[in-house]
Amino acid sequence: MFTGLVEDLGTIVSVDRDGDGAVLTVESRLAPQIGEGDSVAVNGVCLTATGIRGERFGFDVMLESLRRSSLGELDAGSAVNLELALRADARLGGHIMQGHVDGVGAVSGIREDGFSRVVTIETDPDLLKYVVEKGSIAVDGVSLTVSRVDDSTFDVSLIPETLERTNLGGTSVGRTVNLEVDVVAKYVEKLVGAHAR
Known part of the structure; x- marks a missing residue:
């Protein structure tokens, strides 16, 4: 289990791909x-x-x-958000995440809003149905709060700390990002759906 609080910004050293998958080599101060x-x-x-x-x-x-x-889009030199698994005695600072990506999204807009940066x-x-305003979502492994949502997009607002400590600070329009929705929403949907039949 994870919390979405990035512990280090690692660097991809190499990506070895073949028809069976890929091997990523990462460099990070977390290695020890x-x-x-x-x-x-x-x-x-x-x-x-x-x-x-x-x-x-x-x-x-x-x-x-x-x-x-x-x-699959990573290459040598890419910056990646890294988080170690949550220890049982640690504080849950972000939100409950499994590291099981539900899908991807594309950055379609970026604008400055005071000291924060709003990313659309x-x-x-099918993924957006689990996204609610003021709810939690993981974007490239970063626990964020949804600030706006409609039928095709949602916004997250990034504070300076997030911009500095994660790879979202260098994001650009068109970039593909990993998304993990709140697992509670998926369980509720399944339970309610089972009882509605």
């Missing part, structure tokens, strides 16, 4: 805290750490993860 087999959220996708050497470690990314996320993201209506 990671053990073989630990879960790490990479741009919001829960992956298993392997091959830890110094400040570098790797991840095997299966085809399912490549299809459902933006990880377009995504599939």
Whole structure:
């Protein structure tokens, strides 16, 4: 489980792709805290750490993860948001996240609003039905509050801390981002749907 509070901005060192998936190698100051087999959220996708050497470690990314996320678009030099799995004795500062990306969105607008930056993201209506104003959503693994939503887009407002500590600070229109909606909304939908039949 994760909270969406990014712990480090890592750098992709290499991406080795073949027909079976991809192997990502990442460099991060978090490496000394990671053990073989630990879960790490990479741009919001829960992956298993392997091959830890110094400040570098790797991840095997299966085809399912490549299809459902933006990880397949990463190249050497890409900045990635990293979060270690939540410990049982830690404070839940963001919101409950599983690292199971529900889909992707495309940044369709960016505007400054005082010291914050408003980012508009377009995504599939099947995903937007779980997005509510003032609710939580994970964008590239960052826990954010939805500030506006309509039938095709939603807005999130980024404070200076988020702009500095995550890769969302360097985002641009057209960029693909990973989205994970609030898991509670999906459970409620399933339970209500079962009783409505």
